Amino acid sequence: MKLGNYEVKLEKRLELTAWEAATISILAIFVALALVSFIFLQAGVNPLTGYKEIFTYAFANPFGLPLTINRSIFLLLCTCAFIIPIRAGLWNIGMAGQLYVGALAAFAVAFAFGAKESHSLDLSPGIVIPLMMVAAALGGAAIGAIAGFLKGRFNTNEIVVTMMLNFITFWLVPFMIKEGGLFMGASGEGEGFKLSSSIYAPLIMGVPFTIFIALGLAVLLYFLFAKTKIGYQIKAYGLSPAAAKYAGISSFKIPLLVFIMGGAIAGLAGYHYFAAVPGVYKITKNYGDFGDLAFYGIICGLISQGNPLAAIPFALLFGGLTNGGRFVQGKLKLGFGIDYALLGVLMIILVAFQFFYRYKIVWMKTEKEK
Amino acid sequence: MWDFHVRSLDASTILTIAALSELIGQRAGILNVGIEGVMLFGATLGFIAAKITGSYLLGFLVAIAIGGLIGLLHGFFSITLGGDQVVNGMGIWILGFGLTAYIGYPYTGPLGMERIPKIMGLSPFFFVGIALIIITWFVLSKTSLGLRIRSVGENPSVAEVSGINVTRTRYLSVITSGMLMGFAGAIYSLDYNPVWNYNFIMGWGFIALALVFFSMWNPFILLGGSILFGSLWQLSLNPQLVLPGILSRYVWRMVPFAMTIIVLLLMSTKWFRIRWGAAKPEALGQPYVKG
Numbered sequence: 001m002k003l004g005n006y007e008v009k010l011e012k013r014l015e016l017t018a019w020e021a022a023t024i025s026i027l028a029i030f031v032a033l034a035l036v037s038f039i040f041l042q043a044g045v046n047p048l049t050g051y052k053e054i055f056t057y058a059f060a061n062p063f064g065l066p067l068t069i070n071r072s073i074f075l076l077l078c079t080c081a082f083i084i085p086i087r088a089g090l091w092n093i094g095m096a097g098q099l100y101v102g103a104l105a106a107f108a109v110a111f112a113f114g115a116k117e118s119h120s121l122d123l124s125p126g127i128v129i130p131l132m133m134v135a136a137a138l139g140g141a142a143i144g145a146i147a148g149f150l151k152g153r154f155n156t157n158e159i160v161v162t163m164m165l166n167f168i169t170f171w172l173v174p175f176m177i178k179e180g181g182l183f184m185g186a187s188g189e190g191e192g193f194k195l196s197s198s199i200y201a202p203l204i205m206g207v208p209f210t211i212f213i214a215l216g217l218a219v220l221l222y223f224l225f226a227k228t229k230i231g232y233q234i235k236a237y238g239l240s241p242a243a244a245k246y247a248g249i250s251s252f253k254i255p256l257l258v259f260i261m262g263g264a265i266a267g268l269a270g271y272h273y274f275a276a277v278p279g280v281y282k283i284t285k286n287y288g289d290f291g292d293l294a295f296y297g298i299i300c301g302l303i304s305q306g307n308p309l310a311a312i313p314f315a316l317l318f319g320g321l322t323n324g325g326r327f328v329q330g331k332l333k334l335g336f337g338i339d340y341a342l343l344g345v346l347m348i349i350l351v352a353f354q355f356f357y358r359y360k361i362v363w364m365k366t367e368k369e370k
Numbered sequence: 371m372w373d374f375h376v377r378s379l380d381a382s383t384i385l386t387i388a389a390l391s392e393l394i395g396q397r398a399g400i401l402n403v404g405i406e407g408v409m410l411f412g413a414t415l416g417f418i419a420a421k422i423t424g425s426y427l428l429g430f431l432v433a434i435a436i437g438g439l440i441g442l443l444h445g446f447f448s449i450t451l452g453g454d455q456v457v458n459g460m461g462i463w464i465l466g467f468g469l470t471a472y473i474g475y476p477y478t479g480p481l482g483m484e485r486i487p488k489i490m491g492l493s494p495f496f497f498v499g500i501a502l503i504i505i506t507w508f509v510l511s512k513t514s515l516g517l518r519i520r521s522v523g524e525n526p527s528v529a530e531v532s533g534i535n536v537t538r539t540r541y542l543s544v545i546t547s548g549m550l551m552g553f554a555g556a557i558y559s560l561d562y563n564p565v566w567n568y569n570f571i572m573g574w575g576f577i578a579l580a581l582v583f584f585s586m587w588n589p590f591i592l593l594g595g596s597i598l599f600g601s602l603w604q605l606s607l608n609p610q611l612v613l614p615g616i617l618s619r620y621v622w623r624m625v626p627f628a629m630t631i632i633v634l635l636l637m638s639t640k641w642f643r644i645r646w647g648a649a650k651p652e653a654l655g656q657p658y659v660k661g
Contacts, residue, residue, distance in 0.1 A: 167573045167627040175621060254448050296485075335471070341472035344468025351462075358453075
């Protein structure tokens with residue numbers, strides 16, 4: 001194609017540097033935000049004002065910032081839960097189900113210690129909190145393991161299986177917290193029971209300690225993929241399961257392992273949101289919203305190209321955007337669900353931009369023909 | 371009890387058409403895992419169009435048109451850009467899920483139009499579904515167009531050499547497939563259950579995807595599977611009809627999803643695997659690069 005004195009050509013990339021990948025990702029986010037600004041225009045709001053409101057509330061407001069951080073911790077955990085299987089070429093879209101079961105398992109521990117009976121029960125946090133977290137990780141891992149086992153043993157499609165598990169567990173939650181379920185709250189308003197205040201997760205400057213778990217896991221996973229044998233095996237399986245098999249890598253163990261690890265981390269995300277975020281401390285009526293929010297983990301994982309360290313700033317950005325989006329739709333009288341619209345637009349733009357991971361646009365000055 | 375069966379057939383119709391649309395695309399080698407997203411688009415925009423104009427016909431036309439457009443988009447990503455079809459399909463699903471949640475929200479609630487008249491107690495779309503099954507079977511296995519579609523799904527290079535335009539044939543299939551997905555979504559929101567609620571397709575697109583794998587790409591097995599799942603879905607909503615008072619209603623809601631996993635498991639048996647391998651479009655999911 002010719003534009004003036006320049007020849008514009010598509011050229012296949014031989015390699016993609018981290019710098020180029022980051023540029024493409026950031027460009028994709030800008031394009032998506034530009035498209036979503038039509039929502040602001042439609043409501044007669046200047047998009048720049050709209051985004052300014054979103055970012056101010058999300059990152060510079062004493063009420064908004066803690067909410068952003070809590071969402072970002074949740075998103076980072078969901079992203080890690082997505083990244084491990086995707087490095088093996090497998091799609092974990094079951095973070096929602098894994099986190100529901102993780103939350104239920106954590107509350108089962110609290111229930112066993114009698115936390116349902118009394119809000120002021122004096123429990124030993126040093127024992128109960130670690131147990132709740134272990135239970136959450138095990139619960140999530142168990143749900144993940146179903147998909148991993150079926151994939152490894154029977155080669156069933158993990159996308160369909162994890163999605164079906166999302167729906168199964170979506171109905172498991174009301175079974176436990178509504179209509180006389182075991183974990184029903186005292187008010188009987190379709191919520192789970194409230195944790196005893198003695199086993200609220202400890203806060204460090206107002207932020208739940210789970211932030212260190214999320215960041216620590218991201219660092220740990222980075223080293224897992226960069227330095228360890230098992231990380232290498234996961235990547236090899238992701239490139240070609242058949243070739244990996246010849247290299248002695250089990251095509252049963254890898255899918256099982258990545259889904260157990262992913263599920264466990266998603267389970268912790270469930271613990272984080274329902275048992276560690278200040279002001280929540282129960283399985284809420286709108287638990288499904290957090291299952292939906294978990295899908296941002298897919299976007300975050302894809303945009304960071306499966307790199308858990310690169311996922312940290314993106315988790316923070318999307319935590320802020322979704323939190324601020326909810327705030328401005330009330331303040332600027334926009335339609336409900338800007339965070340959902342952004343989710344959809346971001347995802348499709350990201351998919352479109354995948355093209356640039358494989359091709360680059362080359363500009364060449366054409367020789368003047370005489 | 372009769373009502374229950376009728377209602378089950380209504381549900382089956384939607385699954386049939388949704389799964390059939392996926393089958394058409396897959397026969398040409400294009401996998402679309404975003405079927406749920408296309409259905410949500412068709413259902414939501416069809417619902418809005420019908421609500422605004424008061425015309426069912428316009429609602430269905432809008433749904434079919436948007437389905438075709440999304441099919442075109444999937445085709446562009448998967449055929450022209452040659453990207454990973456699973457990634458593209460995931461993109462389409464999340465686009466549908468996110469965007470329709472926003473677009474449809476102001477229209478939450480019932481459609482408020484006179485219901486579409488029944489034919490012999492059944493939804494007219496039941497007959498449309500049966501007709502579509504027969505037409506698809508006929509076109510795919512008895513006509514030269516069907517041969518072209520199947521050959522680009524089996525071995526595009528050979529098809530190209532024998533004078534078939536692979537790109538055009540795949541686009542044709544993927545757009546037709548999208549139109550039917552949009553149509554299936556609109557049957558849900560305009561006829562089966564005319565109430566808009568966010569994400570109301572509730573995984574039917576994914577169940578339809580599993581049904582296509584299960585059917586071994588045979589439209590008649592697909593019909594059987596859809597009727598089974600339609601009945602199962604209806605049973606999960608009204609367990610009291612068959613087994614009154616046993617288990618919580620929430621447990622019943624899990625049953626169709628659990629059954630889907632069980633069906634996928636059945637497919638891993640040796641009997642199935644041999645036949646499945648033979649029936650699977652050889653080039654399914656693979657981008658075709660000329661040259």
